[in-house]
Amino acid sequence: MEEIKGLRKYELPPLPYKIDALEPYISKDIVDVHYNGHHKGYVNTANTLIDRLNGIIKEEVKSYDIHGVLRNLTFNINGDKLHTLYWKDMAPEGKGGDKPGGKLGDLIDQQYGGYEKFKKIFTEAANSNPGTGWAVLTYDKENSNLNVMTVENHFMNHLAEMPIVLILDEFEHAYYLQYKNKRADYVGAWWNIVNWDEANKKLDGLLE
Numbered sequence: 001m002e003e004i005k006g007l008r009k010y011e012l013p014p015l016p017y018k019i020d021a022l023e024p025y026i027s028k029d030i031v032d033v034h035y036n037g038h039h040k041g042y043v044n045t046a047n048t049l050i051d052r053l054n055g056i057i058k059e060e061v062k063s064y065d066i067h068g069v070l071r072n073l074t075f076n077i078n079g080d081k082l083h084t085l086y087w088k089d090m091a092p093e094g095k096g097g098d099k100p101g102g103k104l105g106d107l108i109d110q111q112y113g114g115y116e117k118f119k120k121i122f123t124e125a126a127n128s129n130p131g132t133g134w135a136v137l138t139y140d141k142e143n144s145n146l147n148v149m150t151v152e153n154h155f156m157n158h159l160a161e162m163p164i165v166l167i168l169d170e171f172e173h174a175y176y177l178q179y180k181n182k183r184a185d186y187v188g189a190w191w192n193i194v195n196w197d198e199a200n201k202k203l204d205g206l207l208e
């Protein structure tokens with residue numbers, strides 16, 4: 001029998017800008033802890049769990065809790081994926097912020113009656129999201145809907161066939177060092193650094 005290669009490991013993707021690039025809206029200290037601490041931690045833990053799962057697949061590990069291993073693996077892989085999207089969906093002031101143009105801007109106008117109304121709904125969704133989670137904009141190919149959604153924790157276990165176009169991290173680690181308990185201020189500041197070019201690129205890829 002051919003040797004079992006097992007599941008492959010994950011790698012921490014590079015931050016798409018300098019660590020202080022999002023100031024003053026998101027401080028250098030937050031990006032440092034968030035990227036080099038939390039995001040890197042999800043990748044490292046996912047890889048440790050993949051080692052364990054490979055041991056189970058190869059029957060080297062005899063006693064295990066498969067539900068626990070897979071639940072933790074989902075949390076950490078999603079932690080990597082969600083953060084990778086989050087970093088790319090922001091850009092330094094001057095490159096980010098303003099309004100979406102392109103097809104995303106057109107679709108927002110058609111479905112939400114303009115950018116300001118869309119921004120209000122997304123902001124309200126973000127501010128109503130209890131505890132830890134994410135506010136996201138997804139695209140449904142079936143009816144071309146742009147759906148504002150909230151995601152609890154990392155347990156998306158996927159939003160079936162609805163890829164993320166835009167994402168906002170709402171875990172305390174994303175804002176607490178700078179905004180303390182004023183999460184709404186963080187959400188308000190984030191609009192100044194939204195990378196609409198990236199969101200449009202993602203939507204264009206889905207429309208092909």
Ligand SMILES: [Fe+2]
Nearest residue numbers: 038169171174
């Ligand atoms: Fe985070």
